[in-house]
Amino acid sequence: MNEFEQLFTALEQAIKDDNFVKLTLSKPVSKSFNLPNVYVRLVTIKEEQKLQFTYRYSTNDQTKNYDVEEAKEVLEELLLEKFRAATLFTLEKDVQVLVSKKKKVSYRTQAASFKNKLPEVHDKPKEKRVLLESKYLQLLQITDQNHKVIPKMADKYRQINKYLEIIESLLVSVPTDKQLHIVDMGSGKGYLTFALYDYLVNIKQYNVTVTGIELREELVQLCNDIAAKSNFSNLQFIAQRIQEYDNSKIDILIALHACDTATDDAIYKGLAANSELIICAPCCHKQIRQQVKGVAQESPLLKYGIFKERQFEMITDTIRALILEKNNYNTKVFEFISNEHTRKNVMLVGSKSNKKKDAEAIDQKITDLKNAYQIEEHYLETLL
Template sequence: MPQHSPIRSKEAFFTSLTQLFKDKKVSKLLLSKNRGSDKDLQRIVVRPVLLREQAMLSFVLSFNSRDITKNYTVSDGLAVVHAYLENDFRAAHVYTNEEEIQLELSKKGKASIRIHQVKTPRAAPINEEHNKQKHRFVELSRPYLQALGVTDNEHRVIPSMSRKWKQINKFIEVFSQALSQSPLAADKPMQVVDFGSGKGYLTFAIHDYLHHHLATDSQVTGVELRAQLAELCQQAAQNLEHKGLNFVCGDVKTHAPQHTDVMIALHACDVATDYAIHYGIRANASIIMCSPCCHKQIRPQMHSPDLLQPMLQFGVHLGQQAEMVTDSLRALLLEAHGYQTKVFEFISLEHTNKNKMILATKRKQVVDNTQVLKQIDAIKQFYGIKEHCLQTLLGQ
């Protein structure tokens, strides 16, 4: 907003916002902190688009379990924004090529407005294309992507990082869906721990999503066993001035337990996945995201029935069976401890061809786990399994 015309009221904010939209300077408007009657409505993202050569405003209304898109003319859309700010939302975040403007409204309607200059103003025009580009959960223009070597100076994906770019987008998409199904409020600050954060791609991505997209003051901690990587990521976070993002040297077995809303552990080898899930349950995490790797503990214990021996004489099948049994027991143990669990294919990491993810969200209501515990015992008995690391940890 023009620096010569300071904004001190909600009315002045809206007047300047209207002018910015008419001047085609707004790339995105985010409405958050819903105070209206529809509690399922989490946020609204407004973008300028071009439909049949007419300038329009596209509204994406994000509810707990679905998104709804509505398109308005610029004047009608601005009237809708004004109504939402009057009756439903207490926060607005405006993004232009040169500034980011934040409006916060108190319960009594008093306005607090902050304006941040973009360090590197982008000269690229506002994108008004509609339905021409595949929807992405991460914007290519985000500064951390360039700092981590995913994009170049023109915000284009570096060819050798295209797989990583897809993985980052898919990760945020999965997290966004899990968040909508969890007890967590999307507009409230969260505590996130990422074990085995490595070079920090996904750690930076989730921090940026929580701060930039959801406009929350969340705290994200990357835990990495290799001290040099932890230091490099910490320096990058400081250079980018990412408030609430920290990297520490350690692992899942040594990191001190504390309240955690979201626990992430991708490429956790063998029983490290069990320790990570145990940490998440112990910390009462609402979301647990794990991508297990090898499965050495269960395989030597398994005694398959004679009927299956012709199939299991092939080593690859034996390994796949051990993987299936190990991760099924993990998912069932999460179910038994109050989580709704999914096991599905994810984009494989650069240092392993494994592409499975275990995603667990805390149930909003307590359910009887008697049947699940019986299923766990039956599976162990069928395969002759004496010990499962996660079950042992949970029993201590």
């Protein structure tokens, strides 16, 4: 059908220009297919480029590889019979295809969502993100003199690997062909800060500077000493409150387990610097709970103490996510690490978007949420 010619032309041009990111199919015609999405990416198999289709069924994934001409036929069939929408993501623009019930095809073009391509390696071997022979691991007493993980630090080692895996996936939205300034607010003893620096600089070979902000001077001194002994020349730690840190150049802002409103102070610094990426693992969530203490709540969810605590944690982080969206960030919330180690395992991420958000509609959502729980204000709102 000629209706899809615009999509196919854009797809072929994106592959030719080396700026194809991926293509997704969504809005299935019927739930009975048990196929909510199909994802298409470029892979290289035996030195030949193929388009790999991942059929994301409700119970499992299936993958099939096609050359471009075969892929066009498969896409046409899927859009005519199983899906109502497709989005082609390139480094220049996003092309959205909509198919009506009467098979009428329409197009929308939007600003590009991605700033980096996906890897084209098929059956990619598991990447080493932490090198056990790294000196900082010994100095932090994660490994012994034989470069073996000390048993009591095994959980910390797994956490570091999971953290780097998450960071790697998030960097898809960040231009990595320039120098990146990363600020880790509330860096503590620096386990994750050192690992991040080593991974980005020594393994990925990115041009990166990392600054750790930590209030406790003894930890700052310890971390700067370890950085020097590890020859991490572009890593430094500063003894300072998050509120006092003043640097308008922050490409990636990280705040893991910054207590209560310190998370909001960190998010504000990221927003003020127009950061490409804001990564938080919120902790404590006292501000709103204290604000509504003694206020009668209608919701039965708030009758019991433990549920009340968790509910206001979710409300606090939801408002944070909405404020990020209002400031043109795409947001997502997910589990950072297994909750068998800590219940404070939620990660909130905002990646800078070129698409303008509906600020008025987001404001209304925030207002409705505050009214429903009789909340006067969220601390992050007062900073903005």
